[in-house]
Amino acid sequence: MLQDALLIAGKDLRLELRSRVALNQVLPFALLVLVLFAFALDPDRGVLAQATPGLYWIAVLFSALLALQRSFAIEAADGNRDALRLSGLDPAGIFLGKVLAVSVQLIVLEVLLGIGVAVLYTTHIEGWGLLVVSSVIATASIAAAGTLFGVLAAGLRVRETLLPLLLLPVLAPVLIGSTRAFEAALAGSPSEGWPWVGLMSIFASLYVVAGVLGFGPLLEES
Amino acid sequence: MVHLRGAVALLGRFPALAGVDLDLEPRRIVLLRGANGAGKTTLLRTLAGLVALAAGEATVLGVDLRTDRRSVRHRVGLLGHATGLYDDLTVGDNVRFWARAAGADADDVERALTRLGLDGRLRSVAVSRLSAGQRRRTSLACLIARRPELWLLDEPHAGLDQQGRDLVDALLREATAAGATVILSSHELDRSMQLADEVITIAGGIVTRDSDVAGVQVVPTDGGAEGHRGDR
16 A cells, blocks of 8 residues: 555656646745735734734645645546556555645645745744644645545536535634644744644544545545 | 356446346457447446446456456556546656556566557657657557556557557457457457457447357448458
8 A cells, every 4th residue: 555655646746846737836826825915914014923824824725725636637637547446556555645745745835835924924933843743734634635525526527616615614623723833833832832733633644544445435436 | 258247337327238248258359349339438448347337247357346346457458548648747657657556567667668669769758749649559558568467448549550550459469379368349340350359249238249250241330441351
C-alpha cells in the first residue's frame, strides 16, 4: 500500500512539476486573495492584524480547492480513471498517494503565503513550533477530506461546483482549529493552541481512515 | 480462459449485454465484430472487470466476476478508445508509471519502448505533443510492459499508419505465442480476419455467431470492410 502511495504521489508531483499549474495558477490566486484582503481592510490595520490567521487559512482553503480539483481532473482525462482501476494499485495506496501529493503542494503554498502575510500584513510570529505542527496537521486534514470528497464528486458532471459545496462545510472545524492555533502562535501563547492541534489530529485521523477504507468503493462508483 | 453464461450488463438501465454465452480457449486471437452499439466495448469492459454483471455467470482467467471483479484487472490489458495517458508526462514517464503500477521492472519498460519504436527521442517527449498514432503506440507500450494474460483491444489499428498496423499484428501474434489470449474488436475485417483464430459476432448485446475463423464469410456489419478471409 505504501509503495503504491509513493508511486501515485511521485506521479502527481511530477505532473505538477511538468505542468506547473499550482505554481502558475494556484499560487498567484492565493496571493491575489491576500492582496485583496489587504486592500479591503488596510484603512484599519488593527482589524487586518486581528484577522490575519483567518484570512491566511481562507486563502489556503480556496487554493486547496483548486489543487484538489486538479488532482482529480488529471485522472478524468482520456480514460485514466479506468486505467487506474485496471492498474492493480491498491485503492488505499492511491488515496494516500493523492493525499501526500496534495499535502506537499499545499505546504509549499503555505510557506510562500506565509512570506506574503509577513510582508503584506507585517506579521510577527512568536510560536514557531505550534505554527509548523498545526499547519502540517491542518494540511493533512484538508488533503485527506478533500481527496475523499474529490473522488466522490469526480464522476459527476457538476464536480467543479459540487466539490466546494461538499468540502467547505466539512472543513469548518479545520478552519477554526488552524486559525485559533495561528492566533496562539502570533500571540506567543502556544498552550492555547495545542488543544486545537489535538482536535485537528482527530479530524485528520478520521478522514485518513475513512479514505483508506472508502476510496476503493468510491473509485468504483465514480 | 473466458466463460460467460447468460451474461447481462447494464449501462444505466439499458442492457448493453443482454445474455451473452461465450467460451474462449487460451492462446487464441479472437475477433469480436458487430455494428456500432452492438455491445463490443461493453463486452470487453465486462471481461476486464470494469462493468458489473447484472445477471448470469462470468469467469475470466479463473476469477468469478460476480463476486470479485478486482482480482482479474491487473491480469488483463485493455486498450480502448481512450489512451489512458497523462498528457503532461513524457512517453517514458507514462510507460514507466503504468508498468511499475503492474509490478513490471525496468527491463520490461525498456523492452516495450524499444518494441514500439519509442526508445529514441520520443521517450522524452510529452504525450500532449504526440500525434494520434504515437499516442496509440505509447498506450500499446504501456500495455505490453504490463505483460497481461488477456489482451482486450478495442479497434487497436485505429489511428496507426501501415507500419504501425503491421506492428500491432506482430505484437498480437507474439502475445499468443507467449501464452496470452487476445480479444480484439475491429471494423477492419480484412486485416483482422487474417489475424484471428476465431470470430465472434455480437448484435443487440447478444453473441449471434461464435465459430472458428475457417469458413466464416466476411459480411459488412456497419459499413466496415468487406471481403473474404485469406489463407493463414
